[in-house]
Amino acid sequence: MSVLYPKVVFIGLGLIASSMALAMRAANLCEVIVGHARSKETRDVALEIGLVDAVFADPIAAVQDADLVVLALPVGAMGEMAALIGPHLKAGTTVTDVGSVKVAVILAVQPHLPVNVHFIPGHPIAGTEFSGPRSGFARLFQGRWWLLTPHPEVDTQAFARLCELCRKMGAKVDQMDAAHHDLVLAVTSHTPHLIAYTMVGVADDLGRVTDSEVIQYSAAGFRDFTRIASSDPTMWRDVFLNNKEATLEILGRFTDELAQLQNAIRLGDGAHLHAYFTRTRAIRRNIIDAGQDTSAANFGRDAKETTTKS
Amino acid sequence: MSVLYPKVVFIGLGLIASSMALAMRAANLCEVIVGHARSKETRDVALEIGLVDAVFADPIAAVQDADLVVLALPVGAMGEMAALIGPHLKAGTTVTDVGSVKVAVILAVQPHLPVNVHFIPGHPIAGTEFSGPRSGFARLFQGRWWLLTPHPEVDTQAFARLCELCRKMGAKVDQMDAAHHDLVLAVTSHTPHLIAYTMVGVADDLGRVTDSEVIQYSAAGFRDFTRIASSDPTMWRDVFLNNKEATLEILGRFTDELAQLQNAIRLGDGAHLHAYFTRTRAIRRNIIDAGQDTSAANFGRDAKETTTKS
Numbered sequence: 001m002s003v004l005y006p007k008v009v010f011i012g013l014g015l016i017a018s019s020m021a022l023a024m025r026a027a028n029l030c031e032v033i034v035g036h037a038r039s040k041e042t043r044d045v046a047l048e049i050g051l052v053d054a055v056f057a058d059p060i061a062a063v064q065d066a067d068l069v070v071l072a073l074p075v076g077a078m079g080e081m082a083a084l085i086g087p088h089l090k091a092g093t094t095v096t097d098v099g100s101v102k103v104a105v106i107l108a109v110q111p112h113l114p115v116n117v118h119f120i121p122g123h124p125i126a127g128t129e130f131s132g133p134r135s136g137f138a139r140l141f142q143g144r145w146w147l148l149t150p151h152p153e154v155d156t157q158a159f160a161r162l163c164e165l166c167r168k169m170g171a172k173v174d175q176m177d178a179a180h181h182d183l184v185l186a187v188t189s190h191t192p193h194l195i196a197y198t199m200v201g202v203a204d205d206l207g208r209v210t211d212s213e214v215i216q217y218s219a220a221g222f223r224d225f226t227r228i229a230s231s232d233p234t235m236w237r238d239v240f241l242n243n244k245e246a247t248l249e250i251l252g253r254f255t256d257e258l259a260q261l262q263n264a265i266r267l268g269d270g271a272h273l274h275a276y277f278t279r280t281r282a283i284r285r286n287i288i289d290a291g292q293d294t295s296a297a298n299f300g301r302d303a304k305e306t307t308t309k310s
Numbered sequence: 311m312s313v314l315y316p317k318v319v320f321i322g323l324g325l326i327a328s329s330m331a332l333a334m335r336a337a338n339l340c341e342v343i344v345g346h347a348r349s350k351e352t353r354d355v356a357l358e359i360g361l362v363d364a365v366f367a368d369p370i371a372a373v374q375d376a377d378l379v380v381l382a383l384p385v386g387a388m389g390e391m392a393a394l395i396g397p398h399l400k401a402g403t404t405v406t407d408v409g410s411v412k413v414a415v416i417l418a419v420q421p422h423l424p425v426n427v428h429f430i431p432g433h434p435i436a437g438t439e440f441s442g443p444r445s446g447f448a449r450l451f452q453g454r455w456w457l458l459t460p461h462p463e464v465d466t467q468a469f470a471r472l473c474e475l476c477r478k479m480g481a482k483v484d485q486m487d488a489a490h491h492d493l494v495l496a497v498t499s500h501t502p503h504l505i506a507y508t509m510v511g512v513a514d515d516l517g518r519v520t521d522s523e524v525i526q527y528s529a530a531g532f533r534d535f536t537r538i539a540s541s542d543p544t545m546w547r548d549v550f551l552n553n554k555e556a557t558l559e560i561l562g563r564f565t566d567e568l569a570q571l572q573n574a575i576r577l578g579d580g581a582h583l584h585a586y587f588t589r590t591r592a593i594r595r596n597i598i599d600a601g602q603d604t605s606a607a608n609f610g611r612d613a614k615e616t617t618t619k620s
Contacts, residue, residue: 076580125527128607129594135607144529174526184523187513188532194575195505196531198568200590202560203497205567213494215593215600216484219435219454221506222498223603224534230594233587240575240583250512251572255565257515258508262561265504265550270386273550277543280510283525284439284540290525293533297438297445299609 004165005068005094006031011059011081012072013037013046014232015127016098018136020070021051023169026138036062037133046133060088068165071097071109076238079108091116094158098124100185100235102149102178104242110151118158121178123147123185124171131232142170143291149178186246190239191254194247196228197236312338314475315378315404320345321369321391322382323356324542325437326408328446330380331361333479336448346372347443356443370398378475381407381419386548389418401426404468408434410495410545412459412488414552420461428468431488433457433495434481441542452480453601459488496556500549501564504557506538507546 008030010017017035024030035052036059037043043055056062063069063085071078078097089095095117099105102121113119126144128135146166150159163173176184203214203222218226240247264272288295318340320327327345334340345362346369347353353365366372373379373395381388388407399405405427409415412431423429436454438445456476460469473483486494513524513532528536550557574582598605 125529130607145527147527184527187516188524188527191512192509192531192535194571195509195568197587197590198564198571199502199505200593201586202501202563202567204589204593205563206497206560211593211596212600214498215596215602217435217455217457217494217498218597218600218602221502221538223597224538225502226590226594226597227603227609228531228534229587229590231587231591233584233591236587237580237583241578241580244575244578248572248575250516251568251575253512253515254508255568255572257512258505258561258565261504261508262558262565265554265558268551268554270547270551273547274543276511277507277539277541277546279514280507280536280539281541281543283510283514283521284536286521286525287528287533287536290522290528292525292528293537297440297447299537 002028002168003031004029004161004168007066008033008068008070009063009066010035010052010070010072011062011085012070012077013042013051013055013133014072015131015135015140016124017070017072018046018051018133019126019138019140020072020098020136020169022136022138023141024165027168029165029168030068034062042133049134051133051136059085063088065090066093068162069093069095071095071099073097073099074232074235074238075099075101075105075242078105079112082109082112086112086114086117089114089117092118092158094118094120094162096120096122096148096162098122100189100239101243102181106149106151106178118155119151120154120159120162121149122162122166123149123181124166125189126171127231129227129230131235139170141166144171146171146173147176147181148173149176149181182243183246183249186243186250190243190247191250193228193231193236194240194251195254196225199225200229312478313341314339314471314478316341317376318343318378318380319373319376320362320380320382321372321395322387323347323352323361323365323443324382325441325445325450326434327380327382328356328361328443329436329448329450330382330408330446330479332446332448333451334475337478339475339478340378344372352443359444361443361446369395373398375400376403378472379403379405381405381409383407383409384542384545384548385409385411385415385552388415389422392419392422396422396424396427399424399427402428402468404428404430404472406430406432406458406472408432410499410549411553412491416459416461416488428465429461430464430469430472431459432472432476433459433491434476435499436481437541439537439540441545449480451476454481456481456483457486457491458483459486459491492553493556493559496553496560500553500557501560503538503541503546504550504561505564506535509535510539 034054
């Protein structure tokens with residue numbers, strides 16, 4: 001049998017937890033799935049659509065006899081939850097999380113877990129702009145990376161089992177130092193999100209350009225920003241508060257570089273602009289070649305397009 | 311018959327011109343299409359794939375007997391081209407352009423055209439990250455806006471005919487003051503593009519985070535920026551140089567607002583961040599309701615997703 005963890009417990013039942021539950025069931029990776037969420041509505045939905053076999057309002061009741069506990073909460077809520085459930089975990093249990101920040105989560109969670117529990121922090125690089133238990137789908141992790149940032153002295157068997165779980169859900173697994181993870185993600189995710197939120201906020205502020213114009217003519221680039229900026233506010237607040245240093249460092253570089261481009265526009269320095277825009281174009285090609293995005297125009301969003309490509 | 315312009319001439323044969331040619335042929339809106347492009351390769355491709363019935367290396371030869379001339383060039387090249395072809399246009403010809411900036415184009419083009427020629431500036435809010443004659447497709451304008459910024463004393467018949475052409479290519483037509491157009495587009499398009507270029511440039515610069523990591527883990531938000539930042543460098547250089555004031559104004563607001571969010575992160579002001587991110591989320595919903603984007607997760611790029619939505 002391919003069962004890796006007889007009893008899996010999700011603490012938090014949002015997009016990632018619900019997708020994991022569906023992927024685990026699809027591949028028969030566990031026998032029983034139970035869940036806890038703070039909101040009664042979320043618990044009811046999760047039970048109703050069959051994500052979990054049982055739900056518990058009390059996280060301590062949920063983690064009884066767990067073989068794997070998945071902390072799928074906003075990053076800022078992980079420490080308190082670990083303190084609550086830590087004393088009630090059986091020896092040998094694996095605990096993982098799916099937070100977008102790793103150093104802060106490790107510092108918040110690790111001290112509360114017994115030494116005979118294996119804590120292996122993780123981060124699946126997958127998601128959509130939707131949240132909640134209904135937003136999950138089993139294929140979310142297909143071909144995506146799942147980064148694990150274990151302690152150097154992690155139990156090798158426990159680590160190997162979690163890697164296998166991630167792979168069987170369709171992901172590719174990579175191991176990384178937690179601090180390095182936080183810097184990489186500040187570049188590929190956290191700073192882009194903050195910038196998108198800001199641009200959408202500016203558009204919203206602008207009295208002279210009415211909302212309806214901004215919305216009607218959004219196809220020119222802005223709509224891509226609005227997708228990013230429609231992600232879960234609590235999750236993102238916690239990301240920025242908990243990856244402060246790396247985000248501020250990348251933001252600093254961003255504002256420096258933007259100031260240079262602003263200056264080039266002001267001075268009419270076309271050569272500088274052209275050289276800059278040419279360099280960035282190549283990166284897109286690399287992302288498509290690496291299988292991390294579609295080469296279809298506009299992400300393939302206009303599915304009925306026919307092209308003249310020959 | 312629905313022929314609106316017997317002879318149509320495209321000056322420039324990139325994404326927009328090739329899509330227009332295909333859309334016009336599909337709806338039988340013209341009898342003959344000819345084209346000019348500076349590059350021999352572009353001309354050869356356009357002829358080979360049947361976009362045009364004839365190509366000319368000399369733009370003056372191309373515009374002979376034209377009923378409609380479409381300037382589909384980078385914004386910075388329009389004035390010189392108008393000076394060249396202006397004296398060779400027959401009375402009653404309509405000239406339009408498809409530039410992303412309107413005031414600068416009007417100032418550059420209008421003085422070179424004879425008074426008996428109807429110049430009606432235009433801007434289809436449609437495109438992809440691809441360029442060149444092979445990137446066009448007939449459905450590009452379907453459901454998209456085509457903004458026209460005519461002079462108040464425009465010939466009403468000529469204007470009505472151009473509106474009909476745009477509608478028959480699938481677009482919705484709106485009329486707007488040129489300066490207002492440039493401000494709206496600075497918000498919905500020009501500033502977002504500059505920001506995306508900058509973010510991708512920063513990622514490229516960052517020695518400590520290797521290129522391959524940025525690319526591998528790009529699914530977390532960054533890949534959307536790279537799509538925008540892979541657009542045509544010459545076109546975008548000209549946009550910024552020719553919509554300088556509006557772009558710099560919006561950029562100024564953007565950097566102010568970003569500084570406030572940076573400060574909130576620095577000070578750990580979670581309430582400010584959460585309120586900001588909640589506000590921007592609503593705008594996405596409006597864009598989807600307005601039919602300007604798909605509600606499918608991740609733009610529907612993972613087409614084989616199945617969801618648990620009930």
